[in-house]
Amino acid sequence: MLDEVVNFAKMYWNDFWEYWTPVTMISVGVIVFILEGFVGLKAEYGRYNKKKNGLPAPIAWLIQECPSFFVPLFLIFYNNAKFFDENKRINTNLILLILYMVHYFNRSFIYTSRIRSKNVVNYLENFLAFIFCGVNGYQIGHYHTKFVANSLLEWNFILGCLIFLAGFYINVDSDNRLIRLRKESNGTGYKIPRGGMFEYVSAANYFGECLEWFGFAVASWSLPALAFGWFTLANTGPRGYHHHLFYKEKFGSDYPKNRKALIPFLI
Numbered sequence: 631m632l633d634e635v636v637n638f639a640k641m642y643w644n645d646f647w648e649y650w651t652p653v654t655m656i657s658v659g660v661i662v663f664i665l666e667g668f669v670g671l672k673a674e675y676g677r678y679n680k681k682k683n684g685l686p687a688p689i690a691w692l693i694q695e696c697p698s699f700f701v702p703l704f705l706i707f708y709n710n711a712k713f714f715d716e717n718k719r720i721n722t723n724l725i726l727l728i729l730y731m732v733h734y735f736n737r738s739f740i741y742t743s744r745i746r747s748k749n750v751v752n753y754l755e756n757f758l759a760f761i762f763c764g765v766n767g768y769q770i771g772h773y774h775t776k777f778v779a780n781s782l783l784e785w786n787f788i789l790g791c792l793i794f795l796a797g798f799y800i801n802v803d804s805d806n807r808l809i810r811l812r813k814e815s816n817g818t819g820y821k822i823p824r825g826g827m828f829e830y831v832s833a834a835n836y837f838g839e840c841l842e843w844f845g846f847a848v849a850s851w852s853l854p855a856l857a858f859g860w861f862t863l864a865n866t867g868p869r870g871y872h873h874h875l876f877y878k879e880k881f882g883s884d885y886p887k888n889r890k891a892l893i894p895f896l897i
């Protein structure tokens with residue numbers, strides 16, 4: 631009887647993280663996309679935090695992003711995830727989880743030690759982002775600490791990893807360009823970003839981020855990864871478009887005419 635209860639609880643726990651959490655994230659993503667893209671709401675940090683209440687950006691970003699690194703790290707030990715099974719087959723899920731954690735190690739600890747923004751992140755935004763990173767860290771970590779072997783040479787794993795790595799490079803390169811611009815403008819004011827993917831889109835950092843999580847979803851071929859990829863697009867896409875309008879209004883005819891908002895040559 632006890633065994634049956636435990637098995638039922640385990641099954642429910644799995645369904646919760648592998649089905650209900652991603653489905654909820656996809657639904658919330660639709661609402662965020664509508665609110666930011668069509669109603670015009672903007673998350674209150676950076677250039678859009680007019681009230682100036684909240685934590686300094688480097689501290690806020692460190693607090694809100696680090697669960698996405700620590701929760702999967704905990705799950706690797708808790709679920710005793712291994713790179714190889716007894717037949718020396720490699721666990722491709724764990725490779726993907728390491729890529730996810732590399733991204734969030736950079737975002738939580740390296741990126742935050744380098745940004746010089748004098749803007750603050752609204753307390754509520756900060757809290758919601760912290761919850762999101764914890765929940766997402768758990769759903770991605772829960773799924774990717776399971777053993778999945780023999781998919782190393784499958785088309786989706788190779789293609790997805792290549793897209794992820796290209797996105798990671800673009801995201802870090804674009805972050806670096808913005809960090810330099812922020813230093814040049816002494817922590818306040820905005821200049822026209824130049825070079826790299828900024829020659830094609832106003833929100834090159836968001837373009838890189840979307841590519842990363844789209845590639846991750848292709849490589850993982852799982853509902854949790856798809857939900858996160860969609861949420862990233864739903865969240866950063868409209869914000870990138872607002873950045874584009876902000877630059878066009880601020881710089882007028884000095885702003886490069888052919889530059890799109892988020893997707894090169896398209897939008």
Ligand SMILES: NC(=O)c1ccc[n+]([C@@H]2O[C@H](COP(=O)([O-])OP(=O)(O)OC[C@H]3O[C@@H](n4cnc5c(N)ncnc54)[C@H](OP(=O)(O)O)[C@@H]3O)[C@@H](O)[C@H]2O)c1
Nearest residue numbers: 676677745747748749808811812820821835836839862865
């Ligand atoms: N996965 C997700 O859902 C998600 C969501 C949001 C962000 N992110 C990632 O997190 C990172 C930071 O995002 P963010 O929203 O803070 O990006 P952002 O608005 O582009 O700002 C990035 C940093 O650069 C500065 N900056 C931006 N444009 C500038 C300009 N024209 N001149 C001078 N300084 C400028 C900002 O200063 P100010 O703070 O003073 O504006 C800030 O410190 C990005 O890599 C993004 O892809 C991911």
